[in-house]
Amino acid sequence: MANPQDAYMRQTKPVLRAIKRRLPRLKKLLADISKASLLDDGVYRFYHQSYKVYSLQSVTVQVVEELQAVMPNRSLNSDFMKIISEGTGKKFRLSHNKKWHLHTRPIVEAFFHAKHMLEMLCKCGKNLKTPPMPMPYNWATVLYLYNLR
Numbered sequence: 001m002a003n004p005q006d007a008y009m010r011q012t013k014p015v016l017r018a019i020k021r022r023l024p025r026l027k028k029l030l031a032d033i034s035k036a037s038l039l040d041d042g043v044y045r046f047y048h049q050s051y052k053v054y055s056l057q058s059v060t061v062q063v064v065e066e067l068q069a070v071m072p073n074r075s076l077n078s079d080f081m082k083i084i085s086e087g088t089g090k091k092f093r094l095s096h097n098k099k100w101h102l103h104t105r106p107i108v109e110a111f112f113h114a115k116h117m118l119e120m121l122c123k124c125g126k127n128l129k130t131p132p133m134p135m136p137y138n139w140a141t142v143l144y145l146y147n148l149r
Helices: 004-035 038-048 051-070 078-086 094-127 137-145
Strands: none
Touching (some): 004 038, 004 051, 004 094, 038 094, 078 094, 094 137
């Protein structure tokens, strides 16, 4: 009978290796997002009801592309991708002002989730030497992202 710990290590070691391999890129992207104050600006634009909140979409897509590049042969979590798809690909129209939250809240939410996942990968890539047991929440989140939990 197979040892569950062995199966866990077989499944998760490649993810951690891939994160560590791409860690410089992941950290640079996170630093660029943070340096540009995109979160602060995006949330402000949401409350200010500025069409500039729509610019968060391109950064969200860029982050998701980088997350996918870590494990290109694995699909990203369907709940995560639903949030991303609902918060990207939108073009501003004046009529959106009448239902501002309906059109723009998904943009901000998608950015939050993408940035959070990027932060979790950076944290795990920096701090973990091997896949941990028991799993801390940040590592478990990474495994959910790659459908390994």
